[in-house]
């Protein structure tokens with residue numbers, strides 16, 4: 228049997244005396260779209276930071292394609308095929324849209340920013356960046372400073388930056404936060420398109436997005452996963468209704 232894309236075993240994280248992640252076991256299959264939902268402060272971002280080695284676990288293991296990530300740096304994990312976005316828009320606003328993506332491509336290949344001039348004319352990089360811009364519907368905006376894009380377009384660019392290195396495990400932290408309904412629909416379609424055939428792990432508060440995109444959902448409450456399963460099973464789970472979903476679905480109306 229082939230290894231899961233991502234496997235967490237006995238994962239814990241404490242800050243001082245506060246135990247924030249309290250023993251998580253989770254397998255995420257290849258090409259699965261997996262949403263992590265739960266109330267504010269449940270530990271979702273902390274879990275993302277543990278998976279990507281921004282935080283050291285207090286206990287437990289994280290495996291990517293069967294390989295233990297212990298002791299690796301975030302950039303090493305990135306080059307093993309895991310790429311994440313952040314809650315806050317994370318682009319270079321003064322650089323052009325195209326340069327933002329090209330920069331991400333360069334970085335993923337291990338070049339330093341100061342080497343730009345050497346590879347300035349690289350057709351391969353230009354074509355690669357344009358192919359990503361095409362995927363995220365920003366080809367027509369390629370020469371504009373990224374900071375002049377609309378908020379939704381900036382988040383789309385950020386998704387482009389996240390996928391630029393060709394990672395097969397994509398982690399998105401609240402990709403539709405702060406968006407209108409139409410922007411949310413736009414970004415949801417985009418995520419669906421760019422994660423085709425890849426593993427997606429997403430933290431998201433918008434239940435429309437979660438139920439529209441996810442093959443599997445895990446519900447995190449006070450640092451523990453209280454349910455994992457198909458959307459219809461999670462939706463009907465009384466434990467989940469009580470701890471989170473009842474309130475979250477009500478908030479949408």
Ligand SMILES: Nc1ncnc2c1ncn2[C@@H]1O[C@H](COP(=O)(O)OP(=O)(O)OP(=O)(O)O)[C@@H](O)[C@H]1O
Nearest residue numbers: 242243245247265266267268269270271272273274
């Ligand atoms: N570096 C840190 N040091 C101390 N406590 C932290 C740190 N990072 C997070 N916490 C605490 O861990 C808890 C979980 O925070 P986290 O941001 O992971 O929750 P979340 O589920 O992502 O919340 P939200 O949905 O609001 O983004 C919070 O009580 C937070 O204060």
